Amino acid sequence: MKKRVSFGGVIGTLLTTLFAAMCITPLIYMVAVSFTDSESLYISLSDLRFSFDNYVYAIVKRNFGRALWNSIVTVVGSCLLVDLVSAMAAYGFEKKPVPGKEALFQGYLATMMIPGQVILIPMFVMINYAHLTNTYAALILPMVGAFGIFLMRQFMVQVPNELLEAAEIDGCGEIRRFVTIVLPLVQPALITLTIFTFNAAWNNFLWPLIINTRSDMHVLPVTMATLSSNSTTNYGMVMAGATLTFLFPFVLYIFLQRQFVEGIALGGVKG
């Protein structure tokens, strides 16, 4: 292509740069305020100090340590459960002659159209009835959904039947075939699904808010939400909490950018 600088191109590049700057400004502001110790927002560069006081205060005094731990447990548990259950289901749907499986699969897909608010209230009633409030199980078990099964099944098609048959003839058992042949072959889909689940679980708010009401079972977004309503205007500490909440997905995004964008973009494209 010939290199030609056009007027429109320059203006467009400037506007796009400006837009990107506006996208990132609130986050730079968030980190900057988290490193000041002033109670006022009229901060200048001289107020910035590289001290983690706000972070220590948020973690030790304001429940962020506990919430961080709860979020991590929930996310790890959700990813493991969703990956395993989805991969198993996809394998059953794609590779096994189960009668009526296509109708069931269509039924699964239909659930993706149901808005969360509809199932939220009965789920709350059931979890209460089962005495599972304020547990990790209440946060993890509902994470399984049709999207993961749909995604895994699309990849499961590519697993060659001949390979599975050959392994069977060689005396490789059912479970060993699934673990040593199928799972490695669908690994890219598992990574995408893990990132999707990570995001969903890490950012989940309304469900953890209503189901785990004890503060020692709060996850990060719930602690964030209750924080500023009962604290004074300690902006630095509030922003430290927001930065902590942002940090983990951000680090993942830096290192796994392509998979990360894929995991989120695919997740939105439901139905």
Added chain:
Amino acid sequence: MTAKPKIRHTRRYRTQAAIGCAYIAPSFILMMIFNVIPIFMSLYFSFTKYNMVAAPEWIGLENYQKLFNNRVLSDSLVNTLRYTLMTVPVQTVFALILAAFIAEHLKNGYGSFLRSIIFIPVIVSLIASATVWNIMYEPKGGLINQVLNFLGFPSVKFLSLKQTALPSVAAVAVWKNTGYYMVIYYAGVMGISVEIREAAIVDGASPIQRFFHITLPILKPITYMIITLSIISSFQVFDLVYKMTGGGPGRSTYTVAYMIYAYAFQDKRIGYACALAIVLLVVILLIHLLQSLFFNDRDGRDSQ
């Protein structure tokens, strides 16, 4: 596919079917408990008076009748529609222009750097976004008001004025969502074949002409999909409203999803909240139906 009818009754077929069921069973149990049964429970509760203490009491259509005379609901619906109109067109147009421009002019390292930056708000949780923007909107010294003061304007109490509260929440949604839809559009633009674009350039089409006569028509199916998805998600806006305004001031940011939450978990009027949730479900199913009719009508091939 794997099983031909003649081998249906062999022992091997039956074993394989049983093993298949075992693989599907965990997902089946979880999907039933957390996705299917709750829909029917919601439907049942919507015909009852229920506060989670006493047993549900059947009252027929009373909840629905009350809903249609409810001022709060009509306010919430209007707010939800206003919010949708403030977010969906703006973020879709921004996303499209950014994607088309970057694909056309910035197919280099800088362009991919800008794309990475614009995507970052997508990964910030809604509650963290709301927290940061609350402080940005602070009347005393928040970043936005500092900029306004610097430019010679007085401070604005963005979140406590009826006129500005909902647009202020909508702005956060646009900030957070644009990068997401840009990524989807970008994939679509990159999918346009090189031959078509080069043919247009050879024919002397200007960049603007190419955008309106080639890019836009080809991206039409993606646009339909994006608009449907974003309408549905803006109909369910909750986290931002909860954290930024709590529905106020007055009821100026009360949305349907927030109303369901308030009725169910603050007032413990489970039956009434479920009736409202069922109404929301019907609306969202209608949007899905409209979208699929629209697709099959006009772009049947593309939607496959």
